[in-house]
Amino acid sequence: MLKEFKEFIARSNVVDLAVGVIIGIAFGKIVTSLVEGIIMPPIGLLLGKVDFSSLFLVLDHTKGQPISLADAKAKGIPVIAYGAFLNDVVNFIIIALVIFIIVKIVNKIRKKDPGKKDCPRCLTAIPIAATRCAACCADLNAA
Numbered sequence: 339m340l341k342e343f344k345e346f347i348a349r350s351n352v353v354d355l356a357v358g359v360i361i362g363i364a365f366g367k368i369v370t371s372l373v374e375g376i377i378m379p380p381i382g383l384l385l386g387k388v389d390f391s392s393l394f395l396v397l398d399h400t401k402g403q404p405i406s407l408a409d410a411k412a413k414g415i416p417v418i419a420y421g422a423f424l425n426d427v428v429n430f431i432i433i434a435l436v437i438f439i440i441v442k443i444v445n446k447i448r449k450k451d452p453g454k455k456d457c458p459r460c461l462t463a464i465p466i467a468a469t470r471c472a473a474c475c476a477d478l479n480a481a
Contacts, residue, residue, distance in 0.1 A: 365433070365436075366429070366433065369429050369432050369433050369436075370425075370429055372432065373425055373428045373429050373432060374391060374425060377428060377432075378390050378391070378425060378428065389421070390421040390422075390424050390425055391407075391421050391422055391425055392406060392407045392421055393407075393419070393420055393421025393424070394407045394410060394417040394418060394419045394420065394421060395417060395418040395420060396410065396415060396416075396417050397415075397416040397417060397418065398415055398416050401413060401414070401415045402415070404417070407419055407421075453465060453466060454466065457471040457473065457474060457476055457478070458476070458478075459471065459474050459476040460473050460474040460476065462474070464478075
């Protein structure tokens with residue numbers, strides 16, 4: 339069983355996945371810092387000095403009116419902390435945008451070889467001068 343585990347861990351796709359997860363976590367922290375420290379404060383200032391991370395809605399007014407989100411949590415007052423949700427939505431949008439841009443760049447780098455074409459039947463890349471597809475044996479002259 340230990341041997342199988344070593345083989346599983348040694349596979350390149352498992353190691354690549356682990357590296358991707360670690361880089362993703364670090365990137366997520368950077369984006370969170372960007373959103374909370376740089377993007378949201380100017381937006382909050384434009385909207386009347388609002389700190390989005392501290393916006394909340396009190397659900398139970400019988401326990402009093404808290405002056406802050408921290409005060410509500412300390413007093414055990416149930417609240418909906420929608421400001422943190424707004425920050426998380428902005429984080430998600432930025433991460434999704436960056437991933438989209440990275441994928442576009444990678445796709446440009448992986449441009450098709452100009453000396454190749456796609457087989458109309460199986461879409462395998464084949465040389466332009468080929469008359470038969472090596473993958474599916476389709477006759478390319480007929481196409």
